[in-house]
Amino acid sequence: MNQVDLNRLVWLAAGAGSKGVAAGLVGGIAPQTGITPDIATAFVGFWLAQQPGERIGPFGEGMLISSVGQMVRQPIEKLIGGFLKPTPAAAATPPANKTANQGSPDENVDAYLDATYQIK
Amino acid sequence: MTRKIIDVPYSISEADPNWTASAATTAASGDGVTEAKLGEYLCPVGLTVVILPLSTLAAYLKDNEAAPAELTDGTPVRIVHVDSAGAIVFDRIKTVYAGIKDFADANKLKRFQGRFAIEQREKLIFYVIPATGVSLNPAASRFEITGRRVSKLLSI
Numbered sequence: 146m147n148q149v150d151l152n153r154l155v156w157l158a159a160g161a162g163s164k165g166v167a168a169g170l171v172g173g174i175a176p177q178t179g180i181t182p183d184i185a186t187a188f189v190g191f192w193l194a195q196q197p198g199e200r201i202g203p204f205g206e207g208m209l210i211s212s213v214g215q216m217v218r219q220p221i222e223k224l225i226g227g228f229l230k231p232t233p234a235a236a237a238t239p240p241a242n243k244t245a246n247q248g249s250p251d252e253n254v255d256a257y258l259d260a261t262y263q264i265k
Numbered sequence: 266m267t268r269k270i271i272d273v274p275y276s277i278s279e280a281d282p283n284w285t286a287s288a289a290t291t292a293a294s295g296d297g298v299t300e301a302k303l304g305e306y307l308c309p310v311g312l313t314v315v316i317l318p319l320s321t322l323a324a325y326l327k328d329n330e331a332a333p334a335e336l337t338d339g340t341p342v343r344i345v346h347v348d349s350a351g352a353i354v355f356d357r358i359k360t361v362y363a364g365i366k367d368f369a370d371a372n373k374l375k376r377f378q379g380r381f382a383i384e385q386r387e388k389l390i391f392y393v394i395p396a397t398g399v400s401l402n403p404a405a406s407r408f409e410i411t412g413r414r415v416s417k418l419l420s421i
Contacts, residue, residue, distance in 0.1 A: 155274065170341070195283065254270060254313055254415055254416075254417070257270045257272070257415065258382055258415065261272070262315055262317065262380055262382075264315065264380055264381065264382045
Protein backbone atom coordinates (compact mmCIF):
# COMPACT_ATOMS: atom_id res chain seq x y z
CA MET A 146 0.00 0.00 0.00
CA ASN A 147 1.38 3.38 -1.01
CA GLN A 148 2.20 5.85 1.65
CA VAL A 149 -0.03 8.94 1.38
CA ASP A 150 1.94 12.16 1.16
CA LEU A 151 -0.37 14.26 3.25
CA ASN A 152 1.41 17.50 2.43
CA ARG A 153 1.09 16.88 -1.30
CA LEU A 154 -2.52 15.81 -0.87
CA VAL A 155 -3.39 19.04 0.92
CA TRP A 156 -1.90 21.13 -1.86
CA LEU A 157 -3.65 19.04 -4.52
CA ALA A 158 -6.95 19.68 -2.74
CA ALA A 159 -6.14 23.36 -2.41
CA GLY A 160 -5.45 23.54 -6.15
CA ALA A 161 -8.70 21.74 -6.96
CA GLY A 162 -10.61 24.06 -4.68
CA SER A 163 -8.93 27.11 -6.15
CA LYS A 164 -10.00 26.01 -9.61
CA GLY A 165 -13.53 27.12 -8.80
CA VAL A 166 -12.24 30.54 -7.73
CA ALA A 167 -10.09 30.91 -10.83
CA ALA A 168 -12.90 29.75 -13.13
CA GLY A 169 -15.25 32.22 -11.48
CA LEU A 170 -12.76 35.02 -12.00
CA VAL A 171 -12.29 34.19 -15.68
CA GLY A 172 -16.03 33.80 -16.27
CA GLY A 173 -16.86 36.97 -14.42
CA ILE A 174 -14.06 39.30 -15.53
CA ALA A 175 -13.54 38.27 -19.13
CA PRO A 176 -16.57 36.37 -20.40
CA GLN A 177 -16.03 37.84 -23.87
CA THR A 178 -12.69 36.11 -24.41
CA GLY A 179 -14.40 33.10 -25.88
CA ILE A 180 -12.53 30.67 -23.64
CA THR A 181 -14.60 28.69 -21.22
CA PRO A 182 -13.46 29.08 -17.59
CA ASP A 183 -12.60 25.38 -17.38
CA ILE A 184 -10.17 25.58 -20.28
CA ALA A 185 -8.59 28.72 -18.83
CA THR A 186 -8.09 27.11 -15.43
CA ALA A 187 -6.72 23.96 -17.08
CA PHE A 188 -4.05 26.07 -18.76
CA VAL A 189 -3.29 27.89 -15.53
CA GLY A 190 -3.12 24.57 -13.64
CA PHE A 191 -0.85 23.07 -16.30
CA TRP A 192 1.46 26.07 -16.08
CA LEU A 193 1.52 26.02 -12.28
CA ALA A 194 2.17 22.26 -12.23
CA GLN A 195 5.43 22.88 -14.11
CA GLN A 196 6.68 25.43 -11.63
CA PRO A 197 9.39 24.35 -9.21
CA GLY A 198 8.47 23.90 -5.56
CA GLU A 199 6.84 21.32 -3.36
CA ARG A 200 3.67 23.32 -2.94
CA ILE A 201 2.98 25.15 -6.14
CA GLY A 202 3.40 22.02 -8.30
CA PRO A 203 0.72 19.94 -6.55
CA PHE A 204 -1.45 23.05 -6.36
CA GLY A 205 -1.32 23.33 -10.16
CA GLU A 206 -1.91 19.62 -10.60
CA GLY A 207 -5.00 19.81 -8.43
CA MET A 208 -6.32 22.72 -10.49
CA LEU A 209 -5.60 20.88 -13.75
CA ILE A 210 -7.26 17.65 -12.57
CA SER A 211 -10.31 19.55 -11.37
CA SER A 212 -10.60 21.46 -14.65
CA VAL A 213 -10.36 18.31 -16.78
CA GLY A 214 -12.88 16.60 -14.52
CA GLN A 215 -15.26 19.49 -14.93
CA MET A 216 -14.86 19.49 -18.72
CA VAL A 217 -15.66 15.80 -19.09
CA ARG A 218 -18.56 15.93 -16.67
CA GLN A 219 -21.23 17.22 -19.04
CA PRO A 220 -20.53 14.80 -21.95
CA ILE A 221 -20.50 11.90 -19.49
CA GLU A 222 -23.76 13.10 -17.99
CA LYS A 223 -25.38 13.26 -21.43
CA LEU A 224 -24.05 9.84 -22.39
CA ILE A 225 -25.07 8.06 -19.23
CA GLY A 226 -28.30 10.05 -18.94
CA GLY A 227 -29.27 8.98 -22.45
CA PHE A 228 -29.03 5.33 -21.42
CA LEU A 229 -30.75 5.66 -18.12
CA LYS A 230 -33.43 8.24 -18.79
CA PRO A 231 -36.85 6.65 -19.35
CA THR A 232 -38.47 7.38 -22.71
CA PRO A 233 -41.09 10.08 -22.22
CA ALA A 234 -44.60 8.92 -22.91
CA ALA A 235 -46.02 10.19 -26.21
CA ALA A 236 -48.29 13.15 -25.77
CA ALA A 237 -51.92 12.27 -25.98
CA THR A 238 -53.20 12.95 -29.50
CA PRO A 239 -56.18 15.32 -29.46
CA PRO A 240 -59.30 14.12 -31.28
CA ALA A 241 -59.24 15.05 -34.95
CA ASN A 242 -62.37 17.15 -34.87
CA LYS A 243 -61.35 19.34 -31.95
CA THR A 244 -61.16 22.99 -32.85
CA ALA A 245 -60.39 26.13 -30.93
CA ASN A 246 -63.94 27.32 -31.08
CA GLN A 247 -65.64 24.54 -29.22
CA GLY A 248 -68.71 24.18 -27.17
CA SER A 249 -71.52 21.79 -26.67
CA PRO A 250 -74.16 21.82 -29.39
CA ASP A 251 -76.49 23.48 -26.92
CA GLU A 252 -74.38 26.57 -26.57
CA ASN A 253 -72.39 26.97 -29.78
CA VAL A 254 -74.17 27.61 -33.09
CA ASP A 255 -71.41 26.12 -35.24
CA ALA A 256 -71.29 22.97 -33.12
CA TYR A 257 -75.07 22.80 -33.23
CA LEU A 258 -75.17 23.08 -37.03
CA ASP A 259 -72.55 20.36 -37.30
CA ALA A 260 -74.29 18.02 -34.89
CA THR A 261 -77.82 18.60 -36.15
CA TYR A 262 -77.49 19.27 -39.87
CA GLN A 263 -73.92 18.12 -40.63
CA ILE A 264 -73.16 21.62 -41.85
CA LYS A 265 -69.47 22.21 -41.26
CA MET B 266 -74.39 31.21 -18.01
CA THR B 267 -74.62 29.64 -21.42
CA ARG B 268 -77.51 30.41 -23.71
CA LYS B 269 -79.44 27.65 -25.40
CA ILE B 270 -79.91 27.40 -29.13
CA ILE B 271 -83.32 27.97 -30.64
CA ASP B 272 -84.05 26.28 -33.97
CA VAL B 273 -87.42 26.99 -35.60
CA PRO B 274 -88.95 26.89 -39.10
CA TYR B 275 -88.42 30.08 -41.02
CA SER B 276 -89.02 31.47 -44.45
CA ILE B 277 -87.47 34.28 -46.37
CA SER B 278 -89.82 36.27 -48.53
CA GLU B 279 -90.19 39.71 -50.04
CA ALA B 280 -91.90 40.75 -46.79
CA ASP B 281 -88.86 39.97 -44.65
CA PRO B 282 -87.38 43.11 -43.06
CA ASN B 283 -83.92 41.94 -44.11
CA TRP B 284 -84.93 41.66 -47.76
CA THR B 285 -84.08 44.61 -49.98
CA ALA B 286 -85.89 44.62 -53.30
CA SER B 287 -84.06 46.12 -56.23
CA ALA B 288 -85.43 48.84 -58.47
CA ALA B 289 -87.53 47.76 -61.42
CA THR B 290 -85.72 47.56 -64.72
CA THR B 291 -86.73 49.78 -67.61
CA ALA B 292 -89.62 48.52 -69.72
CA ALA B 293 -88.52 46.40 -72.68
CA SER B 294 -84.88 46.54 -71.52
CA GLY B 295 -84.31 42.79 -71.25
CA ASP B 296 -81.96 41.16 -73.73
CA GLY B 297 -82.19 37.55 -72.61
CA VAL B 298 -78.59 37.65 -71.37
CA THR B 299 -78.17 40.36 -68.76
CA GLU B 300 -79.15 39.47 -65.21
CA ALA B 301 -81.54 41.71 -63.33
CA LYS B 302 -81.42 41.63 -59.57
CA LEU B 303 -84.68 40.87 -57.85
CA GLY B 304 -83.20 41.78 -54.48
CA GLU B 305 -81.00 40.53 -51.69
CA TYR B 306 -81.48 39.03 -48.26
CA LEU B 307 -78.93 40.14 -45.66
CA CYS B 308 -78.77 37.74 -42.74
CA PRO B 309 -78.92 39.78 -39.54
CA VAL B 310 -76.31 39.54 -36.79
CA GLY B 311 -76.97 36.73 -34.36
CA LEU B 312 -79.05 34.68 -36.76
CA THR B 313 -78.22 31.71 -38.95
CA VAL B 314 -80.62 30.55 -41.64
CA VAL B 315 -80.31 26.89 -42.52
CA ILE B 316 -81.30 25.66 -45.94
CA LEU B 317 -81.80 21.91 -46.19
CA PRO B 318 -82.56 19.59 -49.10
CA LEU B 319 -86.18 19.76 -47.95
CA SER B 320 -86.20 23.54 -48.22
CA THR B 321 -88.29 24.91 -51.04
CA LEU B 322 -88.21 27.88 -53.34
CA ALA B 323 -91.24 29.36 -55.03
CA ALA B 324 -91.67 32.65 -56.83
CA TYR B 325 -94.08 34.74 -58.80
CA LEU B 326 -92.19 37.11 -61.05
CA LYS B 327 -93.76 40.03 -62.84
CA ASP B 328 -92.42 42.40 -65.47
CA ASN B 329 -92.46 46.18 -65.55
CA GLU B 330 -94.19 46.72 -68.85
CA ALA B 331 -97.14 49.03 -69.48
CA ALA B 332 -99.40 46.03 -69.29
CA PRO B 333 -97.71 44.05 -66.46
CA ALA B 334 -97.52 40.31 -67.00
CA GLU B 335 -95.92 37.29 -65.44
CA LEU B 336 -92.50 36.34 -66.79
CA THR B 337 -92.33 33.46 -69.22
CA ASP B 338 -91.59 29.93 -68.09
CA GLY B 339 -88.15 29.82 -69.66
CA THR B 340 -86.80 32.84 -67.78
CA PRO B 341 -83.55 31.83 -66.09
CA VAL B 342 -83.37 32.31 -62.34
CA ARG B 343 -80.31 32.09 -60.11
CA ILE B 344 -79.82 32.44 -56.37
CA VAL B 345 -76.31 33.10 -55.13
CA HIS B 346 -74.87 32.97 -51.66
CA VAL B 347 -72.32 35.68 -50.86
CA ASP B 348 -70.00 35.59 -47.86
CA SER B 349 -69.87 38.41 -45.31
CA ALA B 350 -66.92 40.06 -47.06
CA GLY B 351 -68.72 40.03 -50.40
CA ALA B 352 -65.75 38.21 -51.88
CA ILE B 353 -66.89 34.61 -52.25
CA VAL B 354 -69.99 33.79 -54.27
CA PHE B 355 -71.62 30.38 -54.67
CA ASP B 356 -74.53 29.51 -56.91
CA ARG B 357 -77.10 27.84 -54.66
CA ILE B 358 -79.79 27.26 -57.21
CA LYS B 359 -79.96 27.72 -60.97
CA THR B 360 -83.18 26.96 -62.72
CA VAL B 361 -85.86 28.47 -64.92
CA TYR B 362 -88.99 30.22 -63.79
CA ALA B 363 -91.20 27.25 -64.74
CA GLY B 364 -89.50 25.22 -62.04
CA ILE B 365 -90.31 27.59 -59.18
CA LYS B 366 -93.57 29.24 -60.12
CA ASP B 367 -95.89 26.87 -58.31
CA PHE B 368 -96.64 28.00 -54.75
CA ALA B 369 -99.67 25.84 -54.18
CA ASP B 370 -98.78 22.24 -54.95
CA ALA B 371 -96.33 20.96 -52.34
CA ASN B 372 -95.26 18.16 -54.66
CA LYS B 373 -94.21 20.63 -57.33
CA LEU B 374 -92.23 23.00 -55.15
CA LYS B 375 -88.63 23.43 -56.18
CA ARG B 376 -86.19 22.03 -53.60
CA PHE B 377 -82.62 22.91 -52.94
CA GLN B 378 -80.03 20.30 -53.82
CA GLY B 379 -77.76 20.63 -50.81
CA ARG B 380 -77.63 21.92 -47.28
CA PHE B 381 -75.94 25.11 -46.26
CA ALA B 382 -76.11 27.83 -43.66
CA ILE B 383 -76.49 31.52 -44.30
CA GLU B 384 -74.71 33.07 -41.37
CA GLN B 385 -74.75 36.59 -40.06
CA ARG B 386 -73.84 39.31 -42.58
CA GLU B 387 -73.97 36.83 -45.44
CA LYS B 388 -76.33 37.45 -48.35
CA LEU B 389 -78.64 35.58 -50.66
CA ILE B 390 -79.09 37.40 -53.93
CA PHE B 391 -81.86 36.54 -56.35
CA TYR B 392 -81.11 37.12 -60.03
CA VAL B 393 -83.43 36.84 -63.01
CA ILE B 394 -82.63 37.13 -66.71
CA PRO B 395 -85.65 38.76 -68.34
CA ALA B 396 -86.28 37.70 -71.92
CA THR B 397 -85.62 40.08 -74.79
CA GLY B 398 -87.95 43.06 -74.67
CA VAL B 399 -89.13 42.22 -71.16
CA SER B 400 -88.31 43.81 -67.83
CA LEU B 401 -88.49 42.88 -64.16
CA ASN B 402 -90.50 44.53 -61.44
CA PRO B 403 -89.28 43.31 -58.03
CA ALA B 404 -91.89 45.33 -56.16
CA ALA B 405 -94.68 43.40 -57.88
CA SER B 406 -92.94 40.01 -57.59
CA ARG B 407 -93.24 37.47 -54.80
CA PHE B 408 -91.10 34.63 -53.59
CA GLU B 409 -90.61 32.35 -50.63
CA ILE B 410 -87.64 30.27 -49.51
CA THR B 411 -88.29 27.93 -46.62
CA GLY B 412 -85.67 26.87 -44.13
CA ARG B 413 -84.93 27.06 -40.45
CA ARG B 414 -83.58 29.84 -38.32
CA VAL B 415 -81.02 29.09 -35.65
CA SER B 416 -80.08 31.59 -33.01
CA LYS B 417 -79.30 31.81 -29.34
CA LEU B 418 -82.21 31.96 -26.98
CA LEU B 419 -82.66 35.16 -25.01
CA SER B 420 -81.15 34.92 -21.55
CA ILE B 421 -83.61 35.08 -18.68
